[in-house]
Amino acid sequence: MLKIKNLHVKINENDKEVIKGLNLTIPDGEVHVIMGPNGTGKSTLSQTIMGSPKYRITNGDIIFNHTKLNDLATDERARLGLFIGMQYPTEISGVKNVDFIHAAMNAIKPDNQKVSVLEFMQRLDTVMDFLDITEDYTNRYLNEGFSGGEKKRNEILQMMMIQPKLAILDEIDSGLDIDALKVVSKGINEMRDNNFSSLIITHYDRILKYVRPDVVHVMMDGRVVTSGDYHLAEQLEAGGYANLRDLLGIDAKLVDD
């Protein structure tokens, strides 16, 4: 279970507070969605949960399965079972996708449970088939020259190989065509079980047609302002964020106002 209590976060570069007292709980086995207008701190939240060095927590706690994450390094969080599908996966030249994924799988496993090359290749084949990923993916360099859609598929491929306990998916649906969106959704649904939970960050409700969330949260100005089931997303789509803001009587400035 992920528990975030009264979280305040600043961006290191400009010392600006972006998350301003956020509370969020994601029980095991549930898929939660965070929606919200631009510039409201959604990506900052996801990066902060994963421990990006670009942000710092000034107040509050992030607790995952009884372990306080605040001061843990990113790799330590990954080894606790956290995963982030990034909005802009970085390109690393010279590192083969296949080697990286194998290393990543083994990095979170104790010495006596390392995955052999054969076992790994078999699993990789299965997952790649499942995600309609072409064979040339493996020998290409990590994300180098990948299209936006290929990068997102690659994030889902990594997630399915690594089998995290909690996957934060930051705008995993942006820039995807319908086919890719379906594939990505298929991957997320395949992961769903009692030991897996997910936090999906998105602007649009279209991914929610394929991945039915347990809870939808709306974030504005660094806080979760309302939560509900997936009907909330439909309501947002129809009325827009400004409408919801006024409905809730919140004094939050939207970037595009």
Added chain:
Amino acid sequence: MIIIDDSIKNLNDNYQYGFKDNFNPLYSTGDGLNEDIIREISAHKNEPEWMLKIRLKAFKIYKKLPMPDFGPDLSDLDLNKIRYFQRASDHVSRNWDDVPDQIKNTFEKIGVPEAERKYLAGAEAQYESEAVYANIKKEFKEMGIIFSDTDTALREHPDLVKKHFGKLVTPQMNKFAALNTAVWSGGVFLYVPKGVHAKIPIQAFFRINAGRTGQFERTLIIVDEDASVNYVEGCTAPNYSEDSLHAANVEVFVKKNAFCRYTTIQNWSDNVYSLETKRASADENGTMEWVDGNLGSKVTMKYPSIDLNGPHATGTMLSIAFASNNIYQDTGCIMRHHAPHTSSNVVSKSICKSGGICNYRGTIRMNKEAHYSKSHIECDTIIMDDDSASDTIPHNEINNGDSEVEHEAKVSKISETDLYYLMSRGLSESEATKMIIMGFIEPFSNQLPMEYAVELNKLIDYQMEDSVG
């Protein structure tokens, strides 16, 4: 006589190959250099008179030439304390059984893979000043390939040696080229006859094993018309207490339509001055490629060059340099375009950390006749910390109106974003750093024979060990 005390082994355990054999040279000229010693070296080898003349002339030039006035500081290098000639054993061994056990043990310790001995064409191990082991596969002999140490070649193929020796690397080029010419010993001679393609890499293994031992290999490679060869040499050296000099000269002749790739991996121990002179020529439509990795030493100054003499000749320099713990790597290359439609390509990758210095120093010269020629230079450097430094010193000379030279240089630190991405998948900072570095040098390592690539990865892995807290 040099007997290395076991205690020296323990002086510095940080160095991976920090061991040495109890080695006893059969013959040595002692410290320092004068004309008598040069005569003695030549007489000891029963050399023809013309070679002695070349040596003596080079010695005169050596005395006149100044030390290099650029790059690393060489003032700690005492040329009077170098032992200019010693002999490990009297004969070049023709088969493995004849190789002394102690030397076999050394290979065992370095981990020269069994598979290499089996599959590679021949292993020639430079032990002290001469080759002690030369094994040429039968089919190579049948193909007419001559592969031996240079001393043997001088005895058995004097005309071939005389025609090429010193024609590319002249004593006038620099002080250490002159010194090598005066006192050279050992090295590899390789001749590939017309139209012959040596399909598997020909490999030699060099190392230094005693303090104060000057190493002056002289390597001469001739790839005749329409022939091709892939030559690989690797160096690892054990640790010892005194400074040591390695001043090799390498000459490669690539004739019309021929191909040569010369791959070197050097990992000298951190007290070695590696001051080498390498020069190749490529005739019409010929291709010369230097693949050069410098991982160790105290100071390396090495600028392999290629003379593109015939139309459509191509030259390539692909290099990596790794400098840590105050190592100074001053490397680069020189491309001389003398003919039309010639092209050259330079890719230089360097990594420096913990006070290491990596410089790229290169020259591209397009002569008047080199119409429609082109050259591309790419220098990439990763600086791992604030104690380390790197400089790119390109010199481009274009003496005609229709040639192109492109130069790209990039100096960077390891990207925080890249590290974060890898760490978000559970890799520790140190594993992530290593992975990024391995990726950075991949364009180099993927050009190496498998065994070398594996060894290179191990070396880099080891050298990166202490790079992150």
